[in-house]
Amino acid sequence: GVRTGAVEVSADGARLAELVALVEKGVLTLRVADTYPLADAAGAHARLAEGGVRGRLVLVP
Incomplete structure (x- = not known):
C-alpha cells in the first residue's frame, strides 16, 4: 500500500520565460x-x- 514517486527539476530559463509570458497574457x-x-x-x-x-x-x- 505504499506508493513512491520521483520529481526531477532542472533550471530552464527559456521555459520559465514562456510561463511568465503566459501569466502576463x-x-x-x-x-x-x-x-x-x-x-x-x-x-x-x-x-x-x-x-x-x-x-x-x-x-x-
Missing part, C-alpha cells in the same frame, strides 16, 4: 494567498498547518 492565473519573507518560513508553515489556505503561500528572499 492572462492565459495562466496564479492564486497567491500570502507572501512571507524567507526568514519567516516557520510562520508560513504554521499558517498552512492552520488549514483553510486558498492559494499558495510564497516565500520571498
Whole structure:
C-alpha cells in the first residue's frame, strides 16, 4: 500500500520565460494567498498547518 514517486527539476530559463509570458497574457492565473519573507518560513508553515489556505503561500528572499 505504499506508493513512491520521483520529481526531477532542472533550471530552464527559456521555459520559465514562456510561463511568465503566459501569466502576463492572462492565459495562466496564479492564486497567491500570502507572501512571507524567507526568514519567516516557520510562520508560513504554521499558517498552512492552520488549514483553510486558498492559494499558495510564497516565500520571498
